[in-house]
Amino acid sequence: MSDISPAEWTAILLSVRVAIIATLVATPFGIALAWLLARRDFWGKSMLDAIVHLPLVLPPVVTGYLLLLTFGRRGLVGGFLADHLGIVFSFRWTGAALACGVMSFPLLVRPMRLSIEAIDRRLEQAAETLGAAPWKVFLTVTLPLALPGVLAGMVLGFAKAIGEFGATITFVSNIPGETQTISSAIYSLIQTPDGDAAAGRLVIVSIVLALGALIAAEWFARRATQRLHGN
Amino acid sequence: MLRVDVEKQLGEFSLQASFTGEGRVIGLFGASGAGKTSLVNMIAGLLRPDRGTIVLDGETVDDTAAGIHVPAWRRRIGYVFQDARLFPHLNVAQNLDYGRRMNRLAPDPAQHARVIDLLDIGTLLGRRPGKLSGGERQRVALGRALLAKPRLLLLDEPLGALDEGRKLEILPYLVRLRDEANVPMVYVSHDAAELRQLATQIVMLKQGRVTSLGGVKMLA
Incomplete structure (x- = not known):
């Protein structure tokens, strides 16, 4: 592993940065959506649920292309953000983070939703009778009890984000140092003569990162069960 | 003083209850399914009446x-x-302070x-609820409710989940609570013996209707 080249390191670090930013930004939205889906009944709920899961079943190229149409420099949202807030996504690492965030969102939301659904609502009622306003009930009872699930969702989302390829390369291309993540670096390397060894090293890095994330998610899930049983 | 006059439709079940409670412990007596829990949930504000005050x-x-x-x-x-x-x-300790x-x-x-x-829970403070017995848990729940300084304390079959031995363990605490804590209570039970020991007034509920009101003697 010691002979990882600077270019490979660049791709690895970029992947990690993109995945961390994608996960951190997606988390508050994920928690809010998980709570909404777990606790509220409203018109269009199954539609919203389907939209959240769409990136899981759509071809990643399609998701990437839709992102390009929406968040590209000439896209409806992208144009507005670029002109008014100076935020540019297309062909930038920020765009890679956006693509990874969208692609990993279903995996991030799911454990959060399940852990909120598993919380005994009668505990929240007890908190109310003790004088806790609804937002305090959420912060002092719901969220702490759901925390292992929230962390598990973040870990899974991170693992998915770090391996994302199709939507990212479609949306922000494959620019070394800017948008070339581990996946797109491997893709370039296996198309290059003599690239096999470097590709192999990055493949090993991917496997290690993914396995680590899955083990971490499993550990958090176990903690969640313990927490709910009050030990 | 507590004045209740409410109506609530819960599926097939209709609850229509009206009573005025005074005194330290209002005993809400009735068989299971009589609507006791729905009624206290309305008093607590967890359930909204369809009509009434x-x-x-x-x-x-x-x-x-x-x-x-x-x-x-x-x-x-x-x-x-x-x-x-x-x-x-x-x-x-954190539960008590909540x-x-x-x-x-x-x-x-x-x-x-x-x-x-009063509740003899000093030795339990550092423990998690999962490490408590049923009786200990119920004593901590009593303490937690009292320490929020309520104007009224609702107790919904607090001994219901305990076996006979445990009931006898908790009952004296409830009597002390009534005599020393200075908080009016509504005590829900289907057990006449329990209410005879604790209540100062009885509201009898049958199939969603208040059938009689009066002193503890009516349970004899």
């Missing part, structure tokens, strides 16, 4: 005609549930010590 010490907390519904968290009505419902992620923190009350070490002493 609930007035506690002159403050209207529910009046459907006037569109008044004070949410549970603003009522200052304590609730001890049959299943304790301690927060599993907090230890006993109501004080949520109501932003200043620490009251004297009351804290008195309640812990």
Whole structure:
């Protein structure tokens, strides 16, 4: 592993940065959506649920292309953000983070939703009778009890984000140092003569990162069960 | 003083209850399915009546005609549930302190010590609810409700989940609570013997209707 080249390191670090930013930004939205889906009944709920899961079943190229149409420099949202807030996504690492965030969102939301659904609502009622306003009930009872699930969702989302390829390369291309993540670096390397060894090293890095994330998610899930049983 | 006059339709079941409660412990007596829990849930503010009013010490907390519904968290009505419902992620001391923190009350070490002493839970403070027996859990739940300084304490079959031996263990605490804690209570039970020991007034509920009101003697 010691002979990882600077270019490979660049791709690895970029992947990690993109995945961390994608996960951190997606988390508050994920928690809010998980709570909404777990606790509220409203018109269009199954539609919203389907939209959240769409990136899981759509071809990643399609998701990437839709992102390009929406968040590209000439896209409806992208144009507005670029002109008014100076935020540019297309062909930038920020765009890679956006693509990874969208692609990993279903995996991030799911454990959060399940852990909120598993919380005994009668505990929240007890908190109310003790004088806790609804937002305090959420912060002092719901969220702490759901925390292992929230962390598990973040870990899974991170693992998915770090391996994302199709939507990212479609949306922000494959620019070394800017948008070339581990996946797109491997893709370039296996198309290059003599690239096999470097590709192999990055493949090993991917496997290690993914396995680590899955083990971490499993550990958090176990903690969640313990927490709910009050030990 | 508690004045209740409410109607609520729950599926096939219709609840229509009207009574005025005075005295330290109002015993709400009735078989299971008589609507006792729904009624106390309405008093607590966890369930909204379809029609009617609930007035506690002159403050209207529910009046459907006037569109008044004070949410549970603003009522200052304590609730001890049959299943304790301690927060599993907090230890006993944190559970006990929860109501004080949520109501932003200043620490009251004297009351804290008195309640812990009254319920004999001083040795449990560092433990998690998962490590408590059923009786211990119920005592902590009582303490937690009291330390939030409620104006009224609702107890919904607090001994219901306990076996005979445990019941006899908790009952003396409830008697002490009635005599020393100075909080009016509504005590729900289907056990006449329990109410004879604790209640000062009885409201009898049968299939969603109040069938009689009066002293404890009517349970004899």
